[in-house]
Amino acid sequence: MLKFLRNERLPLHLMLLPSLAILAVYSYWPMAGIVIAFEKYIPTKGIFGSPWVGWRNFEYLFNLPDTKRVFVNTLLIASMKIIAGLIVPIFVALLLNEVRKTMFKRTFQTLVYLPHFLSWVILGGILIDLLSPSNGLVNQTLGIFGVQPIFFLGDNNWFRFILVSSDVWKEFGFSTIVYLAALTGINPTLYEAASIDGANRIRQMWHVTLPGIMPIAILMVTLSIGNVLNAGFDQIFNLYSPPVYESGDIIDTLVYRLGILQSQYGLATAVGLLKSTVSLIMIACSYFMAYRFANYRIF
Structure with missing residues (x-):
């Protein structure tokens, strides 16, 4: 005991307490509420007094007509965000890597990084004003060219595109900085050797730069697989409406409507538990792939 108290690392361990x-109180203790997924939960009776229904909530969930649509929307929107969130930052990072004026480069990095710090409550209001069919700037500009007003946030043909494009606009600055940092790790002699062999800037980018950042790109993709069921509740909640449920309704918005608006707590918990289980499997697979293809380890 005295040896442990005299350990030089003891203050560091105490700092973790x-x-x-906080982790135990806010992350692990609430997990006891998972039992609600197997009950017909009645708030006045509590968890221990509510009647047990077993797997009935899950059976009812899979019989809902909206379940398939919601899971398809979630996977589709999340996958589109992952793909676009990979291509755009790499493209921008490659272009910035060719810029030689440091002041312009740093200014551009700062400007594209700023939206990352804004919440979707603010950005949602901005998008609603910009895309308004009556007095939005986008429709007013299209009207100059004779295009009829488009209800972007109320049209199922446009809604997913708006979700993906606005999410990329908000987040690509952060990912761009990650790839720019990866570019600094490329050995400059590789560019000199490619130049001596007659490679122009395009070929140097293709044969030296892209292979140099490919491990980071693989790592970013594999880690994002774990979030394939997180299509962005805060974004969609601030932008969607009943007319676009067909294309924009996801698992998290379904849980919100079932649990908060309709007070079907057991069913909402069942949906959340199913999502968490699948996400856990996907995260485990993504970390295995990150170790397998990018040599990335947590421990």
């Missing part, structure tokens, strides 16, 4: 306490 507040974090562990």
Whole structure:
């Protein structure tokens, strides 16, 4: 005991206690509420007094007409965001890597990084004003060219595109900085050797730069697989409406409507538990792939 108290690392371990306490209280203790997924939960009776229904909530979930549509929308929107969130930052990082004026490069990095710090409550209001069919700037500009007003946020043909494009606009600055940092790790002699062999800037980019950042790109993709069922509740909640449920309704918005608006707590918990289980499997697979293809380890 005295040896442990005299350990030089003891202060460091003690510093972890507040974090562990917060993790236990806010992350692990609430997991006891998972039992609600197997009950017909009645708030006045509590978890221990509500009647047990077993797998009935899950059976009812899979019989809902909206279940398939919601899961398809979630997978589709999340996959589109992952793909676009990979291509755009790499493209921008490659272009910035060719810029030689440091001031312009740093200014551009700062400008594209700023939206990352804004919440979707603010950005949602901005998008609603910009895309308004009556007085939005986008429709007013299209009207100059004779295009009829488009209800972007109320049209199922446009809604997914708006979700993906606005999410990429908000987040690509952060990912661009990651790839720019990866570019600094490429050995400059590789460019000199390619130049001596007659490679122009395009070929140097294709044969030196892209292979140099490919491990980071693989790592980013594999880690994002774990979030394939997280299509962005805060974004969609601030932008969607009943007319676009067909194309924009996802698992999290379904849970919100079932649990908060309709007070079907057991069913909402069942949906959340199913999503968490699938996400856990996907995260485990993504970390295995990150270790397998990018040599990335957590421990």
